[in-house]
Amino acid sequence: MSEIRGADDPTTQREELNPAQQAVLDELGAKAGDRPEFDEDLRPHLRAALETAIEPHLDALPPNEDVYLSKHRLGQVHGCEAKYLAEEAEDFEWRVPIARGSVVHKAVELAVHWRRDFEPPSLVDEALARLEAEDRGLGYWLQGVSEAERAELRSLAVDSFTKFVECWPRLQPAWRPVTESRLRAELCDGRVILDGKVDLSLGTARGLQAGKVIVDFKTGTSLPLHREDLRFYALIDALRIGVPPRMLASYYLDRAHFVPEAVTIETLRTTIARVADGVGRLVELRHGGRTPNRIPGPPCRWCPAYDDCDVGQAHRAEFDDD
Numbered sequence: 170m171s172e173i174r175g176a177d178d179p180t181t182q183r184e185e186l187n188p189a190q191q192a193v194l195d196e197l198g199a200k201a202g203d204r205p206e207f208d209e210d211l212r213p214h215l216r217a218a219l220e221t222a223i224e225p226h227l228d229a230l231p232p233n234e235d236v237y238l239s240k241h242r243l244g245q246v247h248g249c250e251a252k253y254l255a256e257e258a259e260d261f262e263w264r265v266p267i268a269r270g271s272v273v274h275k276a277v278e279l280a281v282h283w284r285r286d287f288e289p290p291s292l293v294d295e296a297l298a299r300l301e302a303e304d305r306g307l308g309y310w311l312q313g314v315s316e317a318e319r320a321e322l323r324s325l326a327v328d329s330f331t332k333f334v335e336c337w338p339r340l341q342p343a344w345r346p347v348t349e350s351r352l353r354a355e356l357c358d359g360r361v362i363l364d365g366k367v368d369l370s371l372g373t374a375r376g377l378q379a380g381k382v383i384v385d386f387k388t389g390t391s392l393p394l395h396r397e398d399l400r401f402y403a404l405i406d407a408l409r410i411g412v413p414p415r416m417l418a419s420y421y422l423d424r425a426h427f428v429p430e431a432v433t434i435e436t437l438r439t440t441i442a443r444v445a446d447g448v449g450r451l452v453e454l455r456h457g458g459r460t461p462n463r464i465p466g467p468p469c470r471w472c473p474a475y476d477d478c479d480v481g482q483a484h485r486a487e488f489d490d491d
């Protein structure tokens with residue numbers, strides 16, 4: 170297995186690193202003792218525990234329906250359920266803030282394999298051109314987007330990607346960097362699907378010894394939900410290969426701030442309970458006649474149910490300034 174090497178490794182000292190890049194490298198580097206070993210039967214145990222916890226919730230699910238869970242949907246259903254239902258009723262539309270993530274991830278992917286030095290705007294332009302050429306959602310949207318939206322998207326993407334280049338050491342091919350890696354697990358005879366797309370993964374397991382690091386890049390404020398998102402990925406990856414990632418990390422580009430978490434059996438157990446509870450809520454909301462709860466907070470500002478929601482309006486009247 171290729172290792173993510175520490176600062177004392179000669180291969181990492183060819184590049185002059187600024188303090189932010191050095192901090193990332195220090196976080197990523199692992200000694201042998203930092204790589205826990207997991208039991209060889211972890212994979213079937215996790216699957217059995219998850220299916221046992223989920224199955225009672227599937228009684229109310231019609232036989233021709235399945236439950237699809239992404240980190241986004243799982244987070245929604247553990248928040249304000251009325252907001253979740255209102256958002257589900259809306260058609261998905263690409264918008265500049267959503268498209269920014271895809272463009273930046275594409276630029277990171279190109280940067281990993283780019284053989285020459287580059288300027289961030291040129292790789293963002295290359296990423297935009299490649300995404301626009303694709304025959305699918307984002308490609309179609311880019312083909313018809315206005316010049317102003319495209320300019321705004323480019324500006325935001327250049328900002329985020331430049332911060333990435335400033336704050337991260339150049340990713341070495343030996344670290345096995347993979348961007349936008351899709352993870353999927355099917356449970357309960359395919360009736361429940363767990364689906365994820367990892368911003369960046371580095372390293373891999375060696376036998377039963379964990380070695381992979383999963384990173385989500387963020388702009389803006391850190392939220393407890395970000396940690397839950399990563400734990401969801403760790404569970405899917407453990408279901409896939411039988412060894413969970415060694416480390417999960419949210420990286421906040423605006424602050425150049427790395428928030429790591431080691432993965433333990435307890436992390437996986439907690440996540441199994443959260444996933445099973447999420448499946449239960451989804452099935453009850455769709456088919457069990459559950460009255461959705463209303464949890465007011467900052468998301469009321471962009472909630473599609475806001476105009477008809479007394480709870481959200483009262484909350485904003487009390488706590489929000491403009």
Ligand code: SF4
Binds near residue numbers: 463473474
């Ligand atoms: S406005 Fe707030 S409380 Fe009301 S549904 Fe939306 S998020 Fe929930």
